[in-house]
Amino acid sequence: MDHQGPSVLTALGLQALFDSLRHRGYRIVGPKVRDGAIVYDDLDGVADLPQGWTDEQAPGRYRLARRDDAALFGYAVGPHSWKAFLHPSVQRLWTARREGDAVTVTPEPTSAERFAFIGVRACELKAIEIQDRVFVGGAHIDPHYRARREGAFIVAVNCAEAAGTCFCVSMGSGPKVEAGYDLALTEITEGEHRFVVEAGSEAGRQVLAELQAHAAMDGDLDAAEAVVQRTAASMGRQMRSDDLRELLAANLEHPRWDDVADRCLTCGNCTMVCPTCFCTSVEDSSDLTGAESSRTRRWDSCFTMDFTHVPGGSVRASARSRYRQWMTHKLSSWVDQFGTSGCVGCGRCLTWCPVGIDITEEVRAIRESPSKQGAGT
């Protein structure tokens, strides 16, 4: 194949993509069915993908269901996100050895693992871009994130289904992938089961050139465009987002925070499933003799009491203050800190909240309330 435009692959051709990536030394990670959910895990081949499955999502609810076709990507996003691979939940930072009064510290080497991510959605690409700003966009770089990120090959997928909790259109982050991928697929199930493929990088072009892909016809492109249009028109949620920074900053004492605090269990699920939440803690451990010690970084959550612990106690002792911190950080102060919203509209925090708190509903309640402070409509 020597053309540079969009191409078309069959399901068989998709297996050839897997083979090519494995041959190039990538560890292939993508969606598979496990424990009643679609999670991200190592994939052996196309046969591991959740063929014929979809998901039904609502605040506090997630169920797998059978589709009446053989779609490989016919679902939205599950509880996992790619941060589990780029910013793992547990990362050792160093080990130290004590001999007498001398201590030698050995930094943990960065990972040489090269991931190929299969099935990255537009909202997830945006989430990776947002975490890039946190970990490699500032004065201080996280070398572990950078190593994994620079080695990764991204096969994106345009969503053909929106979940009941999706609102990427509101956040300007989907459903069509725009940038940041090596290859982008659109799955077409009408007629012959096929994938329209576009390369978004030199690495992507090289891989695509080796595959048995033929140039996409107008019919293929029209069908692919229709998939994205249909998904964009079927978002389960909406949230006006252009004024969120100002709206929430002006309403830090709104009575709605008390209302949501009555429902919030401060379990931290929303922070664990959020693809942009990046907070961590560190813990040191040592062997019984104290000669060997190490420091490990772990995901942390602003919903814990320990998160803000200082000698005088926890700064955010109430559920009200902790929910407020999470939501105002995500939608408002994130903009001050990193120049973008921290929300991509993936809906995970709605789905995986055990009491079904809906961030779009909480925003609406503040926006439409008579006690709202500040300008705006």
Place this chain on the structure above:
Amino acid sequence: MWTLEIEPDGPASAAAAPGQFNMLTAFGVGEAAISLSGDPAEPGRLVHTIRAVGPVSHALAQLRPGAALGLRGPFGAGWPMAEAAGRDVVIMAGGLGLAPLRPAIYRLLAERARYGQVQVLYGARSPADILFRRELESWRRRLDVEIEVTVDHAAVSDWRGHVGVVTTLLGRAAFDPANTVALVCGPEIMMRFCAAALGDAGVKAEAIHLSMERNMKCAIGLCGHCQFGPVFICRDGPVFRYDQVAGLLRHKEL
């Protein structure tokens, strides 16, 4: 309360500015943010004053002379010493908050001619809690600096000084509010009252500087713990101009 002197044996870290902090590790126990409390003019002698309240500070306080510890730093934005030149300086400290102000006091006294009136107003819980007491007494003997100490409560038998909150000392202090820089460090509630009292005395909000405390794990803006609204205390502070944080300080549990 312990004061820990560290001689760096690794690659020399940058000279610390007054008000900056280091991250100190007790190996096998953990790491904590500790402000520098020594004279910045002696970079080979890193002095930290620690209250042994948690596992890390406790382990640091138990180190024997010659023992090794881990050190990263210095981090953060310190006191605006250049801005204070040529102006009166009012220092208000509460409790352990005197420690991060001590490097600034050393510089003010060492380069005394660069500044106008210098006032150090210090409040402690009780006479026994007064930090750097001998040093305060020796500074008090100088004729070119005003040092006033007050305690929240004391038995008449062991205290003849002021009793009351630190803001009560402000009325006795001589300074030109229009040409003053105020440096404030202590518990948050104390800093809010100090800022209000300084404002009432005519000091502009942008001339008042506070040093904030939050939980910190990384000191480089990556762990998320020290967020205070839009700012990261570790990276954007710990010293802030009051007008930049006054709106945030109005909200409890932010």
